[in-house]
Amino acid sequence: MGWIYLLAAGLSEIGWAIGLKYTEGFTRPVPTVLTIVSMIISIGLLGLALKTLPLGTAYAIWTGIGTVGTVLLGIVLFGEAATALRLACVGLILAGIVGLKLASPA
Template identity: 55%
Template sequence: MAWVALFLAGILEVAWALAMKWSEGFTRPLASVVTVLLIIVSLTLLNWSLKSLPVGTAYGVWAGIGTIGTAAMGIALFGEPANLLRLGCIAMIAAGIVGLKLIAME
């Protein structure tokens, strides 16, 4: 169950990063409130997962999911560059997440 909570925490990290972008520097009240609520829920789920997962693994996976998801959404929603070098770096982050998950299974 800790892995499910961690995955959801990572997805919510992507959501709060997007909400923060839409808040335009916290000048839009609704987007700002949504951002703060998503941060709270994401960190709560991360905290819950830390009860049974190593902190380095959990934080690495959480941050990696957030990084990959936010980069992908930036490309899809905001027209950010999707060149080969950038996609290769994102792929290396994904490989690191898989590696951390496999190591945690030992």
């Protein structure tokens, strides 16, 4: 169950990272509230995941999921650069996430 919590926490992290862009410096009320709610959900789920998963592994995977998702959505939603080097670096982060999962107890 810890891995499911961690995946959901990572997805929620993507939500609040992208949400920050839409808050326009916390001047837009609805995106601000949704972003804060997503932050709370993300941290809460990470806390639940940490009941059964190693801290270093869980934190690295949580931030990795958030990083990869945010970069990819930045490309799709905001037209950010999708250069080969940038995508290769995202691939390295993904490889690290998979590696940490494989190297961790079930």
